Amino acid sequence: xxxxxxxxxxxxxxxxxxxxxxxxxxxxxxxxxxxxxxxxxxxxxxxxxxxxxxxxxxxxxxxxxxxxxxxxxxxxxxxxxxxxxxxxxxxxxxxxxxxxxxxxxxxxxxxxxxxxxxxxxxxxxxxxxxxxxxxxxxxxxxxxxxxxxxxxxxxxxxxxxxxxxxxxxxxxxxxxxxxxxxxxxxxxxxxxxxxxxxxxxxxxxxxxxxxxxxxxxxxxxxxxxxxxxxxxxxxxxxxxxxxxxxxxxxxxxxxxxxxxxxxxxxxxxxxxxxxxxxxxxxxxxxxxxxxxxxxxxxxxxxxxxxxxxxxxxxxxxxxxxxxxxxxxxxxxxxxxxxxxxxxxxxxxxxxxxxxxxxxxxxxxxxxxxxxxxxxxxxxxxxxxxxxxxxxxxxxxxxxxxxxxxxxxxxxxxxxxxxxxxxxxxxxxxxxxxxxxxxxxxxxxxxxxxxxxxxxxxxxxxxxxxxxxxxxxxxxxxxxxxxxxxxxxxxxxxxxxxxxxxxxxxxxxxxxxxxxxxxxxxxxxxxxxxxxxxxxxxxxxxxxxxxxxxxxxxxxxxxxxxxxxxxxxxxxxxxxxxxxxxxxxxxxxxxxxxxxxxxxxxxxxxxxxx
Amino acid sequence: xxxxxxxxxxxxxxxxxxxxxxxxxxxxxxxxxxxxxxxxxxxxxxxxxxxxxxxxxxxxxxxxxxxxxxxxxxxxxxxxxxxxxxxxxxxxxxxxxxxxxxxxxxxxxxxxxxxxxxxxxxxxxxxxxxxxxxxxxxxxxxxxxxxxxxxxxxxxxxxxxxxxxxxxxxxxxx
Numbered sequence: 205x206x207x208x209x210x211x212x213x214x215x216x217x218x219x220x221x222x223x224x225x226x227x228x229x230x231x232x233x234x235x236x237x238x239x240x241x242x243x244x245x246x247x248x249x250x251x252x253x254x255x256x257x258x259x260x261x262x263x264x265x266x267x268x269x270x271x272x273x274x275x276x277x278x279x280x281x282x283x284x285x286x287x288x289x290x291x292x293x294x295x296x297x298x299x300x301x302x303x304x305x306x307x308x309x310x311x312x313x314x315x316x317x318x319x320x321x322x323x324x325x326x327x328x329x330x331x332x333x334x335x336x337x338x339x340x341x342x343x344x345x346x347x348x349x350x351x352x353x354x355x356x357x358x359x360x361x362x363x364x365x366x367x368x369x370x371x372x373x374x375x376x377x378x379x380x381x382x383x384x385x386x387x388x389x390x391x392x393x394x395x396x397x398x399x400x401x402x403x404x405x406x407x408x409x410x411x412x413x414x415x416x417x418x419x420x421x422x423x424x425x426x427x428x429x430x431x432x433x434x435x436x437x438x439x440x441x442x443x444x445x446x447x448x449x450x451x452x453x454x455x456x457x458x459x460x461x462x463x464x465x466x467x468x469x470x471x472x473x474x475x476x477x478x479x480x481x482x483x484x485x486x487x488x489x490x491x492x493x494x495x496x497x498x499x500x501x502x503x504x505x506x507x508x509x510x511x512x513x514x515x516x517x518x519x520x521x522x523x524x525x526x527x528x529x530x531x532x533x534x535x536x537x538x539x540x541x542x543x544x545x546x547x548x549x550x551x552x553x554x555x556x557x558x559x560x561x562x563x564x565x566x567x568x569x570x571x572x573x574x575x576x577x578x579x580x581x582x583x584x585x586x587x588x589x590x591x592x593x594x595x596x597x598x599x600x601x602x603x604x605x606x607x608x609x610x611x612x613x614x615x616x617x618x619x620x621x622x623x624x625x626x627x628x629x630x631x632x633x634x635x636x637x638x639x640x641x642x643x644x645x646x647x648x649x650x651x652x653x654x655x656x657x658x659x660x661x662x663x664x665x666x667x668x669x670x671x672x673x674x675x676x677x678x679x680x681x682x683x684x685x686x687x688x689x690x691x692x693x694x695x696x697x698x699x700x701x702x703x704x705x706x707x708x709x710x711x712x713x714x715x716x717x718x719x720x721x722x723x724x725x726x727x728x729x730x731x732x733x734x735x736x737x738x739x740x741x742x743x744x745x746x747x748x749x750x751x752x753x754x755x756x757x758x759x760x761x762x763x764x765x766x767x768x769x770x771x772x773x774x775x776x777x778x779x780x781x782x783x784x785x786x787x788x789x790x791x792x793x794x795x796x797x798x799x800x801x802x803x804x805x806x807x808x809x810x811x812x813x
Numbered sequence: 814x815x816x817x818x819x820x821x822x823x824x825x826x827x828x829x830x831x832x833x834x835x836x837x838x839x840x841x842x843x844x845x846x847x848x849x850x851x852x853x854x855x856x857x858x859x860x861x862x863x864x865x866x867x868x869x870x871x872x873x874x875x876x877x878x879x880x881x882x883x884x885x886x887x888x889x890x891x892x893x894x895x896x897x898x899x900x901x902x903x904x905x906x907x908x909x910x911x912x913x914x915x916x917x918x919x920x921x922x923x924x925x926x927x928x929x930x931x932x933x934x935x936x937x938x939x940x941x942x943x944x945x946x947x948x949x950x951x952x953x954x955x956x957x958x959x960x961x962x963x964x965x966x967x968x969x970x971x972x973x974x975x976x977x978x979x980x981x982x983x984x985x986x987x
Contacts, residue, residue: 540924540926
């Protein structure tokens with residue numbers, strides 16, 4: 205039954221496999237971990253000297269570098285020697301349970317020797333609601349940035365602008381006009397085919413034919429009454445037709461009105477697009493903060509919220525009871541996760557002890573608890589607490605909670621960073637100028653609350669003892685750049701409050717700062733006038749092109765509507781007249797019939813006397 | 814050449830001295846390996862069984878090649894069937910969830926739609942294919958092979974330069 209040669213071959217093969225395993229496991233594991241982590245982060249993750257000991261069930265490495273996906277020559281963070289103790293038996297159930305994870309020499313924003321960018325093939329985008337909403341906000345904020353102020357042209361070439369804009373309203377108005385013309389034509393046909401006028405004429409003739417003066421006898425009166433009743437019935441039927449026509453026509457009237465409103469919207473939209481293409485900024489007191497700090501703020505927020513939502517992406521991936529059917533590559537299939545409340549999670553790092561320093565040299569220590577694949581299985585939320593301080597009174601505290609126990613995921617973070625030196629820090633960075641602090645200390649208090657698809661973020665930044673140096677960019681200094689530079693450099697204190705809200709995919713950013721008032725007046729006097737002139741020029745040219753068409757449409761609607769409305773009113777009038785004529789005649793006949801009956805009654809009484 | 818090689822392999826298996834049972838058993842084992850993704854625990858067990866048991870290894874290889882090609886074509890069907898078993902059949906959810914917690918079983922990757930879809934399909938096919946193959950071997954040996962060997966065309970073909978060359982190439986190519 206057994207093939208002994210086969211058994212020997214297998215034994216040799218297993219032996220070889222064990223030997224190769226001992227030699228290459230670390231290398232293989234390092235590659236696998238790097239590949240998976242890079243895929244999750246979106247930039248290269250590298251382990252140095254990874255060592256896995258099966259006998260001690262321990263994993264350790266000498267160095268870990270996680271590239272910042274936005275600046276791939278910088279590490280988001282890197283660690284020194286780190287090790288983690290694993291539980292053995294869960295590994296056989298494909299579960300990774302880490303009792304203790306010790307990270308030493310944790311450092312942020314360290315320089316990389318090699319670019320950590322992933323190739324296009326390796327990249328894996330995970331668009332989520334925050335990134336989507338913030339990308340849109342980023343676009344809007346970019347339009348209202350310092351560079352947009354300096355690009356407002358004195359002499360705007362509206363012709364060329366409108367040529368490139370490809371106005372959409374003329375075409376739309378044209379097709380609406382054609383549709384309405386067809387509608388009116390069909391209404392006219394319907395009016396004619398209903399023959400209301402003819403019906404009324406027929407009734408009128410039949411009523412006219414009843415000459416009461418010529419009628420002498422009772423039976424003639426009764427016959428006339430019958431004719432009148434028939435005429436009245438005809439009037440009733442015609443009225444019914446008229447009423448249906450009138451009701452339907454009212455719908456048409458509404459449609460025409462709506463059409464006109466739509467045309468106005470299309471024109472408005474074209475105007476908005478033209479303004480946006482001309483890059484005309486909206487300078488108001490509330491917008492100055494956005495102009496100056498908006499792009500930098502949105503960029504930073506996008507980065508940090510991006511990390512949070514990546515965590516959420518992987519945490520909620522396992523929550524779906526009925527995962528949607530995917531279209532995996534051939535022979536790969538789709539992995540289905542089975543939630544079991546009584547089982548241990550797929551992976552669980554119970555505790556991460558962290559020690560290290562920031563790029564400013566601030567000594568850090570932190571504790572992260574219960575980082576887990578599915579919080580519902582341990583009934584605990586993930587808690588993060590990192591703090592640090594130095595003898596120069598600089599203090600940092602970051603606390604956060606990731607809560608995926610409920611139906612909608614919740615994350616909240618609180619950052620308190622006090623008395624940190626600003627020397628050498630780039631406070632404003634744009635394509636037109638760059639401001640660096642020569643001196644000063646800053647304080648940041650930030651709070652981020654994410655629940656479901658709602659995000660609220662508040663940032664309060666205060667800087668004191670400032671000495672700023674602004675460097676103007678570009679070959680030629682513009683007046684706007686000069687004003688900006690002067691105002692910013694004259695500041696010794698800066699306070700900034702930013703409020704960011706994302707609600708159902710829509711984001712809004714409000715920025716207030718003490719720079720607003722100082723800049724607003726000066727900028728308005730220079731840029732405001734230029735913006736207004738350019739806007740007026742665009743409006744005038746667009747009106748010249750679009751208004752005639754809009755008026756033509758309005759004329760078409762009003763002419764046809766008037767014509768049809770008049771016709772309806774004339775029908776109503778005719779029907780009313782015929783109705784009252786019929787009623788009058790009927791009453792007269794009925795009176796005469798009553799009189800005749802009386803006469804006959806008296807005659808009968810005379811006979812029996 | 815691949816098709817011819819495959820046909821030659823089949824004839825070699827059918828005319829080997831192994832019993833129809835061994836050939837059929839080897840063939841169905843190869844079928845499971847071919848239909849399901851290769852790097853799974855059950856395939857490892859099957860490979861071990863093929864090596865240590867006296868089944869026809871050639872038949873296993875033949876089954877693997879034939880059903881391996883078929884698996885590529887049937888992949889969307891296996892994915893849909895696997896998704897149906899893992900997700901749509903609510904009665905089985907508890908079973909899968911319990912299975913997921915059993916050591917080693919969890920490593921078998923059964924929670925993958927293609928793995929479970931193709932594995933269940935091959936288990937369903939196991940007995941019918943086994944008996945069909947067994948019957949085919951018996952029938953071939955009893956009815957077809959004697960007739961085939963007597964056929965003039967086979968004898969002529971075997972005597973041709975082309976066949977001799979093919980035999981040589983086969984030997985050189987291993």
